[in-house]
Amino acid sequence: ELRTPLNLISSTEQLVTELNKSKDGIGKSKLNGCMQVVRRNTNRLLNLINNIIDLTKIDVGMIKPNFGNYEIVSLIEEIALSIIPYGMSKNIDIEFDTNVEEHYIKCDPNMIEKIVLNLLSNAIKYSKNNGYIKINLILESDIIRFIVSDNGIGIDEKIKGKIFDRFSRGDNSLNRLNEGSGVGLSIVKSMIDIHNGNVTVESVLGKGSTFEVQLPNIKIEDELEEIYEYNRD
Numbered sequence: 001e002l003r004t005p006l007n008l009i010s011s012t013e014q015l016v017t018e019l020n021k022s023k024d025g026i027g028k029s030k031l032n033g034c035m036q037v038v039r040r041n042t043n044r045l046l047n048l049i050n051n052i053i054d055l056t057k058i059d060v061g062m063i064k065p066n067f068g069n070y071e072i073v074s075l076i077e078e079i080a081l082s083i084i085p086y087g088m089s090k091n092i093d094i095e096f097d098t099n100v101e102e103h104y105i106k107c108d109p110n111m112i113e114k115i116v117l118n119l120l121s122n123a124i125k126y127s128k129n130n131g132y133i134k135i136n137l138i139l140e141s142d143i144i145r146f147i148v149s150d151n152g153i154g155i156d157e158k159i160k161g162k163i164f165d166r167f168s169r170g171d172n173s174l175n176r177l178n179e180g181s182g183v184g185l186s187i188v189k190s191m192i193d194i195h196n197g198n199v200t201v202e203s204v205l206g207k208g209s210t211f212e213v214q215l216p217n218i219k220i221e222d223e224l225e226e227i228y229e230y231n232r233d
């Protein structure tokens, strides 16, 4: 997984150098195409390395939550809005609904960002073109529920119980095409555990999947209420 994007970056560099040896150079449109390959694979590599760093920190117990009382509704909504362009590339509709306008809970916003981004990017990754994704935030007295539903490829019963384990990935053409590394959901699960929360999945193969995250509806006493500045980039 680490080698594939690196190989693509390296071979693109060789291609650019080779084409640039000609009298007229590589040309604008070929260069743009090559840079796109480099950009995509650099991001993929960065993402993988960040995941590996997170996993290592989790393993050695070095992942320290930075808890505060953060406004959870706008945080999740901002993240959902930021992935709309990514969904549009597959013509996927993304809908956000909430039964509460503003609410503060004890959480680590960086971890919430990773949890939500992982679930939403999976929902897009494992959806067919023209699908839909529904994101729901439901506040109850003891918990806050965050639900992501898609009408994508669904999950085989055989691997459903294992998807939160490290390096477990489904074995279908979409998985191979996306070349997932099988670590995203294990990081999600560990970070939800750190919040004393819970995550479950329901899925029907070929019909879609629903992931539900439950976080305790609690606050740190005598601490400020804050709004996390989410960086859409």
Ligand code: ADP
Residues within 6 Å of the ligand: 122, 123, 124, 126, 150, 152, 153, 154, 155, 163, 168, 169, 170, 171, 175, 179, 180, 181, 182, 183, 184, 185, 186, 208, 209
């Ligand atoms: P990755 O996506 O990198 O393979 P994850 O840990 O994020 O790794 O997910 C593990 C596996 O769970 C995936 O390989 C895929 O088979 C399955 N999966 C996760 N989310 C979805 C989803 N929304 N729809 C269908 N399958 C999913």
